[in-house]
Structure formats: C-alpha cells, structure tokens
Amino acid sequence: GAGVSQSPSNKVTEKGKDVELRCDPISGHTALYWYRQSLGQGLEFLIYFQGNSAPDKSGLPSDRFSAERTGGSVSTLTIQRTQQEDSAVYLCASSKLAGERQETQYFGPGTRLLVL
Amino acid sequence: GNSVTQMEGPVTLSEEAFLTINCTYTATGYPSLFWYVQYPGEGLQLLLKATKADDKGSNKGFEATYRKETTSFHLEKGSVQVSDSAVYFCALQGGKLIFGQGTELSVKP
Numbered sequence: 001g002a003g004v005s006q007s008p009s010n011k012v013t014e015k016g017k018d019v020e021l022r023c024d025p026i027s028g029h030t031a032l033y034w035y036r037q038s039l040g041q042g043l044e045f046l047i048y049f050q051g052n053s054a055p056d057k058s059g060l061p062s063d064r065f066s067a068e069r070t071g072g073s074v075s076t077l078t079i080q081r082t083q084q085e086d087s088a089v090y091l092c093a094s095s096k097l098a099g100e101r102q103e104t105q106y107f108g109p110g111t112r113l114l115v116l
Numbered sequence: 117g118n119s120v121t122q123m124e125g126p127v128t129l130s131e132e133a134f135l136t137i138n139c140t141y142t143a144t145g146y147p148s149l150f151w152y153v154q155y156p157g158e159g160l161q162l163l164l165k166a167t168k169a170d171d172k173g174s175n176k177g178f179e180a181t182y183r184k185e186t187t188s189f190h191l192e193k194g195s196v197q198v199s200d201s202a203v204y205f206c207a208l209q210g211g212k213l214i215f216g217q218g219t220e221l222s223v224k225p
Contacts, residue, residue: 093213101147104162
C-alpha cells in the first residue's frame with residue numbers, strides 16, 4: 001500500500017476487556033515496529049518483527065501484551081485485561097530492513113486507545 | 117543504555133524567527149540520528165536524518181548536524197512559519213528508535 005495503515009483509529013473499551021490493534025505495513029517492508037505514545041511516558045518502543053519473528057520484545061510492559069505477525073505482513077498487538085494505564089496512542093512503523101541503524105521507519109496514523 | 121534528551125517546550129516564536137531545538141544523546145556504537153515531526157492531528161513524519169558523524173540532514177529549511185564530539189543533533193531553521201507549528205522529536209536508532217520527550221513549537225503570525 002501507499003503507507004502504513006492501522007485500525008481501528010480509535011478504540012474505547014472497559015477495564016478488564018481484551019483489545020486487538022492491527023497494523024498493515026508498507027508492501028515489501030520486512031521490519032515492523034510497535035511503539036506507544038502516552039502523556040506520562042512519551043514515545044516508547046514495544047516490540048519489533050523481522051519477518052514473522054520478534055527478536056526484540058523488551059519494551060512490552062507486561063505479559064498482558066502480546067503481538068504476532070503473519071505472512072510477513074499484517075501484525076496484531078493484543079492487550080489482555082486492559083487497565084486504565086494502557087490508555088495511549090499505539091503506533092506502528094515499518095522499514096525495508098530490520099535492525100539496520102540507517103533504515104528509515106515509516107509510521108502509521110496510530111490507534112488511540114482509551115480504557116474506561 | 118542509549119538515551120536522548122531534548123530541550124523542554126513549549127517553544128513559542130514569532131513568524132520569521134530563528135529556531136533552535138537542542139538534542140543530545142548517549143549511545144554505544146554509532147547510531148543514526150533522526151528528527152521526526154508530528155503536526156496537529158497527524159502521525160509521525162520523518163523530517164531529516166544523519167547516519168554518521170559530521171553528516172548534515174536537511175529538509176523543508178530545517179537542518180541538523182551529527183556532532184559526535186558533543187553528542188548533539190540540534191535542529192535549526194532560519195525563518196519559521198506558522199505552518200511549522202508541531203511537536204518535534206529527536207531520536208536515535210541502533211535498530212529500534214529511542215525518542216526524546218518531544219518539543220512543542222508554536223509559531224505566531
């Protein structure tokens with residue numbers, strides 16, 4: 001596609017419910033990244049994929065967070081038993097190669113999650 | 117570990133004023149350095165980047181030079197416009213991106 005797309009653009013959920021956030025990277029990009037943007041913490045790395053494997057999951061804040069990528073394309077970030085502190089904008093980015101310091105990451109518009 | 121520190125905002129300038137947003141970093145190895153911009157209601161966009169020491173990145177009148185000796189990557193623009201009002205993020209990349217806290221710029225006519 002023309003750019004990174006994410007869905008939904010907004011999600012309101014109740015505390016304790018599970019949510020799934022979707023990212024569709026730029027076609028041909030092997031690397032896919034998830035970040036979180038929140039008022040208190042700024043922009044934080046969560047996880048990245050090289051193809052379908054995730055070499056670095058160090059940013060996932062708890063075991064309630066998981067992500068998968070299938071077919072080297074679409075990725076889903078799942079948050080189980082959501083808490084109010086999970087409220088944030090979840091950003092997805094993709095790049096041609098993974099783990100390369102000079103590669104530019106292209107960001108999607110984000111999913112704004114609000115946990116009531 | 118790697119980290120990025122930006123000058124705090126918000127920064128308010130009049131149109132045509134000179135802009136500097138300071139950014140310093142701590143890193144092992146030789147990361148690439150980036151400035152991203154987030155316009156109101158929009159997603160993060162790459163503004164410019166530099167991949168090695170003494171490289172200068174430039175775009176839309178903005179410039180930043182990768183200074184290894186001072187571990188800095190300050191963003192400058194000679195004459196800002198109202199349309200430059202946005203949040204600016206400095207970042208380093210050694211694989212994943214590590215961002216500074218962001219600096220909000222407001223340009224008044």
